[in-house]
Amino acid sequence: MTTYTEEGTTIKGNILVVEARKISDAKVINKSGRHKTQQIILR
Numbered sequence: 001m002t003t004y005t006e007e008g009t010t011i012k013g014n015i016l017v018v019e020a021r022k023i024s025d026a027k028v029i030n031k032s033g034r035h036k037t038q039q040i041i042l043r
Contacts, residue, residue, distance in 0.1 A: 018042055 004011060020042035027039045 022043040024041040028036050029039050031037050
């Protein structure tokens with residue numbers, strides 16, 4: 001498994017598994033047209 005530690009690194013995948021001590025509340029953001037997605041911040 002590869003570990004990415006640089007800020008700004010782009011990760012593409014169908015499923016991302018992460019570990020974090022704190023996560024923010026989910027925030028709904030617009031993508032394109034009527035498509036929406038959720039954003040959270042991991043710390």
